[in-house]
Amino acid sequence: NAGVTQTPKFQVLKTGQSMTLQCAQDMNHNSMYWYRQDPGMGLRLIYYSASEGTTDKGEVPNGYNVSRLNKREFSLRLESAAPSQTSVYFCAAPGTGSSYEQYFGPGTRLTVT
Amino acid sequence: SQQGEEDPQALSIQEGENATMNCSYKTSINNLQWYRQNSGRGLVHLILIRSNEREKHSGRLRVTLDTSKKSSSLLITASRAADTASYFCATVPRSNDYKLSFGAGTTVTVRA
Numbered sequence: 001n002a003g004v005t006q007t008p009k010f011q012v013l014k015t016g017q018s019m020t021l022q023c024a025q026d027m028n029h030n031s032m033y034w035y036r037q038d039p040g041m042g043l044r045l046i047y048y049s050a051s052e053g054t055t056d057k058g059e060v061p062n063g064y065n066v067s068r069l070n071k072r073e074f075s076l077r078l079e080s081a082a083p084s085q086t087s088v089y090f091c092a093a094p095g096t097g098s099s100y101e102q103y104f105g106p107g108t109r110l111t112v113t
Numbered sequence: 114s115q116q117g118e119e120d121p122q123a124l125s126i127q128e129g130e131n132a133t134m135n136c137s138y139k140t141s142i143n144n145l146q147w148y149r150q151n152s153g154r155g156l157v158h159l160i161l162i163r164s165n166e167r168e169k170h171s172g173r174l175r176v177t178l179d180t181s182k183k184s185s186s187l188l189i190t191a192s193r194a195a196d197t198a199s200y201f202c203a204t205v206p207r208s209n210d211y212k213l214s215f216g217a218g219t220t221v222t223v224r225a
Contacts, residue, residue, distance in 0.1 A: 042218050100205055
């Protein structure tokens with residue numbers, strides 16, 4: 001049972017380049033989440049998907065797009081990367097118990113130069 | 114803006130001592146959760162306390178919740194070196210129980 005997986009683990013982009021972060025969960029839960037974590041700021045919600053086919057903005061959605069491809073997969077896309085998007089990105093999904101407790105992937109460390 | 118704020122920002126204790134950290138939040142909540150993050154890793158869920166609960170225990174962890182003061186505390190008893198990590202409180206608001214809002218965290222260092 002892998003829980004939540006993310007790819008890639010590390011990425012370096014130049015300003016203006018695009019990329020997609022992939023996330024998959026095997027807990028068969030409806031909702032999935034993308035967060036970013038900057039030093040000293042905790043996690044901030046970028047986008048979430050309450051169920052397959054729906055997505056909603058979180059606290060810091062500007063500069064990002066998401067796709068809920070199916071129940072299992074939720075991707076985050078940076079269309080034109082900026083240095084301010086240098087961060088660690090985490091995907092999360094609720095576990096098989098309470099729908100409130102979230103399981104996190106290992107994270108993607110992104111640097112934009 | 115972030116919902117929760119932890120206090121202190123950093124804490125250094127001797128192995129065997131207790132560690133206490135606090136969290137304050139701003140809006141009405143459905144529940145409050147605590148997570149641990151080891152350096153360079155993802156967050157791990159520790160404990161959840163619902164808005165109608167005042168205290169909850171899990172192993173060496175004790176969580177209290179005071180909804181009148183909009184605050185919570187996490188106590189780790191008999192700390193071990195393996196407890197060295199950052200601890201985050203997170204709240205689920207009554208207005209939207211899909212969203213989880215995190216504080217900035219408390220970094221705990223347990224000295225051997």
